[in-house]
Each structure stands twice: as structure tokens, then as C-alpha cells.
Amino acid sequence: MEQSETASDLAPRKLVRQLNFAAVYGDPSHLKLPPPSPSPSPPPPSHSPLRLQLDLLPPGQRPWLCSEPQEQQAWLYSPRLKLVSPVRRIPHPVKKLPVKVLQVAKPKSPRSQPQCNVELKDTTPKKQKQCNCKNSRCLKLYCECFAAGIYCDGCNCVNCHNNVDNEAARQEAVGITLERNPNAFRPKIASSPLERRDSKECEIQVIGKHNKGCHCKKSGCLKKYCECFQANILCSENCKCMDCKNFEGSDERRAIFHKDYNLVHIKQAANATISRVAGSSGYGTHLTPKKRKIHEMFPGKSAMDQTDNITAQYQQEIDPMASSPSFLSDSFVSDPSNTRISASSRSTYRSVLADFFQPQNVKNLCSLFVVLSQVAAKTNAEMIGKVDQQTKTGNFEASVASSSKSLQETRDVHQLVCDDHVNKDEADAVDIANYNRPLSPETLALMCDEQDDMIFGNSSANGVACNSTLQNMIQKSSNSDGCTDVCREQERLILTKFLDVLRGLVTHGSIKETMCSSSTKKGERSKKEPADNANIGAETNVGREKGIHNNSFGNYLIPSVTKISQTNYAVTNGHGNNDLSLT
DNA sequence: GAGTTTGAAACT
DNA sequence: CAGTTTCAAACTC
DSSP states (O other): OOOOOOHHHHGGGHHHHHHHHHHHHOOGGGEEOOOOOSSOOOOOOTTSOOEEEGGGSOTTOOOOOOOOTTSOTTOBOOTTTTTTOOBEEOOOSSOOOSOOEEEOOOSSOOSOOOOTTOOOSSOSOSSOOOOOOSSSTTOSTTSHHHHHTOOOOSOOOSSOOOSGGGHHHHHHHHHHHHHHOTTTTSOSEEEEEEEEEETTTTEEEEEEEESSOOOOSSSTTOSTTSHHHHTTOOOOTTOOOSSOOOSTTOHHHHHHHTTTSOOHHHHHHHHHHHHHHHHHTTOOOOOOOHHHHHHHHSTTOHHHHHHHHHHHHHHHHHOHHHHOTTSHHHHTOSOGGGGBSSTTTOOOBOOTTTTTSOHHHHHHHHHHHHHHHHHHHHHHHHHHHHHTTTTOHHHHHHHHHHHHHHHHHHHHHHHHHHOTTSOHHHHHHHHHHSOOSOOOHHHHHHHHHHHIIIIITTOHHHHHHHHHHHHHHHHHHHHOOSSHHHHHHHHHHHHHHHHHHHHHHHHHHHHHHHHHHHHHHHOOOOTTSOHHHHHHHHHHHHHHHHTOOOOOHHHHTSOOHHHHHHHHHHIIIIIOOOOOOOO
16 A cells, blocks of 8 residues: 655645644634743753643544644644644633543553553553554554654654654645544544442443444454453444443453452352252253353354453353353253343343342351351250250250350351452362361262362362362261251251242342343343343332342342341240241 | 454555 | 455454
């Protein structure tokens, strides 16, 4: 492609381009001269990064830097006005950008993944980035510096004309670019000063949209190839992207933002157990991992596969209920296709229980189990005490003490499980090594499977080790006669209550699934409609219909610890009511 | 650091 | 306006 269009070739168009430029940046009457300085300021270094006071600019307007080295600072450049003087645009009468002094906007950000704490209101990098143009002479929009309206400064470009020495050619290039696209130098992102921070997700999101929209095909709009993603905005109706994952409620997008937010312990602790219970509850256990689906959708795309693998991995870690193939999302719905959100445009599954299970819920559940254990221990102790009141006082106390100790250990283990920041392996190690109280073979078998699933995966060697360890524990359990009855009762209560909780989850998921399915039949949502809305709406409706006043997992399914404690209090006060049905 | 992938920009 | 080519950043190895 011919890139060497000379300035002389462009000369006849100059006037038109200048007029275009003026049209782009407004009528000169909007401009005012800077305050007169007592003496002409020396020009800035010709290749120094120029700075703009963007708060003096109306939204949606991008200044063009002065092209004359003698014009210092970031005077707005306009071919029609440059002979007058360096000019500065007056503040917009209504809106004012919240940003302060920014370096001249560059559309591309550094190679860093977006982070929770990233300052997104200003989506531009704080440090000027050097371009590496080779063929464009830095006079086309390919060049980030040129596109940003700044001189190349310290760049690695070849045959650069985006400098003072080639000002004529540069101006011509500006004119050509503007002639082609009058908005070429305007911000691509029409960002508003508003931002939304999702406290739960530590996610900051600029409320804005790409003026032209992206046209991504392979990146899922979750890589910096995508200008929307790069600007930390959601894709909008302006976009013509394919397989977009950069929409509100996207699990993949959330995963990217939360890859450091490690909930893997919570997920893994509940994952194997609940999936097992689900499998025994009559629901199908056919699992269609999302990862596999993505692979099927992108055969032979190694880069995409890797990205999707990472994404799925992150998703599993942060959103167990929504993404875990062995968790509720697929196990609890009879037809996973019903959970497909806007199938034509978003080929991602979203669990009907997504965002339903929160860390606090797990903590509440753990607390509940601990209290139940205490209830069982005390109840059993009372029974023992009545039988052997006169002859086994010492043993009774020892038994209670032993139960208390084991309960405390249980509590510790559960706290480890519930702690978002604790190392999972440590928790599991504690779980095995310090679980001194005897366990029933059923529980141990359950744990063993959990260990297989959660820790060792499919490793046969490790699985053998696991089995060996747990067999020893089983042996220990069968040989132990210290607090067998107490432990059995603890297990019975905990598992019974856990089953109730899971049944509640199943019911909730089924209801939401039904609602989602019906809403899907009514009409497929538009591409950019947030996926969560339907679920939330369905959930709300369900809540009304079912008399559920709160869709919070903790309030809905898990009775409060206080309530359990009250029951516990009743038991310990001799009411003898061991019925802990709290539904 | 080289090679590949990607999508906007430029061109036809 | 659609299809193709060019380009440089983003990404992978």
C-alpha cells in the first residue's frame, strides 16, 4: 500500500480540511485566548509530552495539540485559529469532566490486565507509551501517538513524521484523516463521569460506550484487542462483535476482573459434597462443563482455547455456583439449555443460581453446623447423664469435654473452610490430620471422595494416599468408643439440615429455571441487555409467589445461628425437643 | 525477542 | 457499503 503521500499532493484539499477541522472542534467563538502573559513563554521541548487540562474541555471534544513549537502548552490547534494565538477552549457551560490534569489521552493502555483498583475514570495510561510504527510514518491513525494527538516522543518508530521537523506533512496528514473521518480525533469512548462500583465484585466500570463500537470476532471482547474492553466499558448496541463476553453479568468478564478474588476454598468445600447430595436426590448428574462447550465452539483455536481455559478456571474459582460443572448449575437443572442466556448472541451458560450463593452464606452454613453439633453433643450428654448419672459422672464430664474439644476442632476446620483467604490445602490438611473425633464410614467415604475431587483430582497415586489415610481414619473410627453416639447424632443433625438446605437450593433453582425458561420463550433478550436482570426479576417474582421475602441465601435457606441457638437453648433447658426442623 | 493473532484503519 | 489489505498493538511461546 502506498503510504508516502506527499504534502504537495494534498495541498489542493487543504482549505476543505481546515474547514472540516473547524467544524469538528467547533466555532472559534467558543474559544478564547489564554490570559496574556507578560512575556512570551519559551516553547516547550519539541518532544516533551504535552499535557492538557482536559477539565477545560467540553465532553466529547478532543483537542489537537498545537503544532507549532513556539506555541507552548496544549493550546488547541485549529488551522483557522493557529495564526491568532494559542487558544484554550473555555469550559463547557453544563458538563465538566471530573478528571484533573491528564496526560494527553492515548487510546491504548499499557499491557496490564484490568485490576480491581485500576483507576478507570481515566482510562488512559499515566505514562506515555512509545509507538513502534514502521510503515505509517506515524501519520496515520495506526500510530497511537498520532491518534492521540501528540508528537512522538522517545518512540521506537521508523521514519517518523509525527514531530516538529515534519510539521507540514503532519498537518496534511491530520487534514486527510479528518477529511476521511471528521471524528477521527474525537474520543472513541463517550464516557460519562458516572461510574459504578460493584462492591461485591470489586468491579469498577465506566458507564460509557464506544462511539463506533467494536467489531471483534475472536477475542470475545475480553482482550485488549477490543477497544471496549481496553477502555473498561461494556460493549454496547454500537458494537457488531461476535460472541461477545463483555456484557454485564458475563461470567467470563467477571472472572477476569476477579481472578485474584479467590473463593476456591468455598467452592471446593461445598462442591463435592453438594454435588454428591444432588446426585442422590434424583436429579440428573449429567455434566456438561462449560469449558468443553467453549472448546466445541472454538475448535482448533489454540489461543482462544487457552484463554477460555483460563477464563473457565477463573470462573470456577470465583463463581462456583454458576460455573462449576459439578456444582449446582448443571446438576440441578434438568435442561441446561434453559439457562442459556440469549443463546444467539451469548454462548455462555449462566447458572440460575449464579450470584445466589455468597461467601457469607457459606459462613452462615458453617456456623449452623457448628451449633447443630453443639446441640447434638449436649442432647446426647443429657441422655447419657440421665442413664449413668450416679455411676458415670466422671465419664460424662470427660465425654462432654471431649465433645467440646471435637466441636471446637470442627469449628476451627469450618472456619478454615469459610475463610476466603486461607490456603485450601492447609484447611484440608487440618481437616484430615486434626479430625480427631471418630467419623462414620459414610462420612469418611464422603470425605474421601471430596479429597479425590478437591485435592488430588484424578491422580491415582494421590488417590491411593487419600484412601490409605482415610482407611486409617475409618479404622480409628470403628475402634473408637469415646463419643460415638454424640458424633453420630452430630452427623445426623448436620447432614439432615444440610440436606434441607440443598433441597431448598434445588427448589430455588428449579423455580428460577422455570422462570428463565418462560422468559426466554417470551422473547430473546436483546444482545446487550444485562443477563442478570431476567434472573433477578424471576427471582423476585418467585419470591413473591412463594412468599419468599428475601432472596438471600442466608436468609432464605439457612436459618440464622441465633435461631438455632434458641433451639439449642430450649434443648439444654430440658424441653427435650430435639426436632431441629427449621424450615 | 521472535513469531502469531487480532481488529482497527486504510484501501479498493 | 462490503470486501480486502495494511498496520501495529496485543499476545504467545
